[in-house]
Amino acid sequence: MRVLPHARIPELPNPYFGKVRDCYDLPADATWPDGRRILIASDRISAFDRILAAIPFKGQVLTQVARFWFDATADIMPSHVIDYPDPNVVIGRRLTILPVEVVVRGYLAGTTSTSILTQYKKGTRALYGHVLPDGLRDNQALERAIITPTSKAFDGAHDEPLTEAEILAQGLLTPAQWEEVSAAALALYARGQKMAAARGLILVDTKYEFGLDGAGRILIADEIHTPDSSRYWLADGYQAAFESGSRPPSFDKDVIRSWVAARCDPYVDPIPEIPQAMIEATSQVYIQAYEAITGTRFVPDLAGETPLDRIRTALRPYFR
Numbered sequence: 001m002r003v004l005p006h007a008r009i010p011e012l013p014n015p016y017f018g019k020v021r022d023c024y025d026l027p028a029d030a031t032w033p034d035g036r037r038i039l040i041a042s043d044r045i046s047a048f049d050r051i052l053a054a055i056p057f058k059g060q061v062l063t064q065v066a067r068f069w070f071d072a073t074a075d076i077m078p079s080h081v082i083d084y085p086d087p088n089v090v091i092g093r094r095l096t097i098l099p100v101e102v103v104v105r106g107y108l109a110g111t112t113s114t115s116i117l118t119q120y121k122k123g124t125r126a127l128y129g130h131v132l133p134d135g136l137r138d139n140q141a142l143e144r145a146i147i148t149p150t151s152k153a154f155d156g157a158h159d160e161p162l163t164e165a166e167i168l169a170q171g172l173l174t175p176a177q178w179e180e181v182s183a184a185a186l187a188l189y190a191r192g193q194k195m196a197a198a199r200g201l202i203l204v205d206t207k208y209e210f211g212l213d214g215a216g217r218i219l220i221a222d223e224i225h226t227p228d229s230s231r232y233w234l235a236d237g238y239q240a241a242f243e244s245g246s247r248p249p250s251f252d253k254d255v256i257r258s259w260v261a262a263r264c265d266p267y268v269d270p271i272p273e274i275p276q277a278m279i280e281a282t283s284q285v286y287i288q289a290y291e292a293i294t295g296t297r298f299v300p301d302l303a304g305e306t307p308l309d310r311i312r313t314a315l316r317p318y319f320r
């Protein structure tokens with residue numbers, strides 16, 4: 001199986017191994033006074049703050065879907081992107097990531113305990129500083145998109161729900177920064193919804209990370225509108241599902257997650273070995289998502305003995 005479980009490259013400096021990406025920070029130089037961050041998307045799939053498996057081509061799909069959207073939204077806000085030296089790799093400006101993850105939601109949806117649908121069904125109406133009306137049904141479109149921010153948990157800690165008032169009171173962002181990122185997030189989401197709709201998709205909700213450069217300018221960082229950071233539904237089939245109260249059809253990439261959750265307490269127990277067929281099916285789902293979102297065929301990069309060899313070759317110019 002051709003897979004990139006990790007991208008540990010000892011010749012690169014200042015490593016940070018995230019849940020999905022393995023990152024290296026290049027020091028500042030005359031051209032890039034903030035320094036650069038090499039972000040290598042591995043094939044790891046993460047849930048419950050754990051790594052569940054490695055899914056062939058997932059890292060390439062994520063990097064290329066993000067590239068599609070960074071290109072399609074550059075007029076709204078500039079991104080961190082400097083270069084794509086390999087299908088799994090982006091080199092970004094090194095930014096100070098703002099400590100708030102800006103989640104935008106257009107629908108009453110979700111399954112986890114922090115999702116607005118779960119809380120709404122428990123009777124909660126005041127959510128993330130918004131008040132939702134009574135009488136909404138599962139998976140209904142909200143009157144307008146709302147921002148449901150969470151704290152950005154650095155180094156594997158848990159994300160916590162926030163309100164605008166808390167963000168400002170705790171000084172996580174200045175009022176001007178909050179105004180800028182919330183306006184950008186809503187504009188990015190609106191663009192995403194519009195373009196997704198043209199391809200028969202619904203961009204249900206998504207998460208943005210923003211960062212500050214040395215001059216205090218805000219850029220969009222990390223990834224954008226990928227299957228990992230976003231929920232998509234298939235427009236065809238949404239209405240029927242909504243009317244019958246069932247979950248709308250989507251890219252079914254949560255099979256592994258559900259399989260694990262049915263077999264153990266995923267926050268505590270060791271993760272059971274995932275069946276190979278399920279891994280391959282999930283790989284196909286990611287590829288299908290790439291093709292549906294971008295409208296282009298996915299071409300797996302098969303160069304090199306392994307994906308890591310290929311990436312090492314592409315990044316050799318940055319070796320110490």
Ligand SMILES: Nc1ncnc2c1ncn2[C@@H]1O[C@H](COP(=O)(O)OP(=O)(O)O)[C@@H](O)[C@H]1O
Nearest residue numbers: 018019020021037080092093094095097221222
């Ligand atoms: N341009 C950037 N500058 C600095 N950090 C960034 C930039 N873009 C993304 N990041 C950070 O790099 C990491 C990407 O790896 P990821 O696997 O998503 O990690 P995590 O487990 O922390 O979410 C994230 O912590 C993200 O906030």
Ligand SMILES: [Mg+2]
Nearest residue numbers: 018019020222
């Ligand atoms: Mg992340």
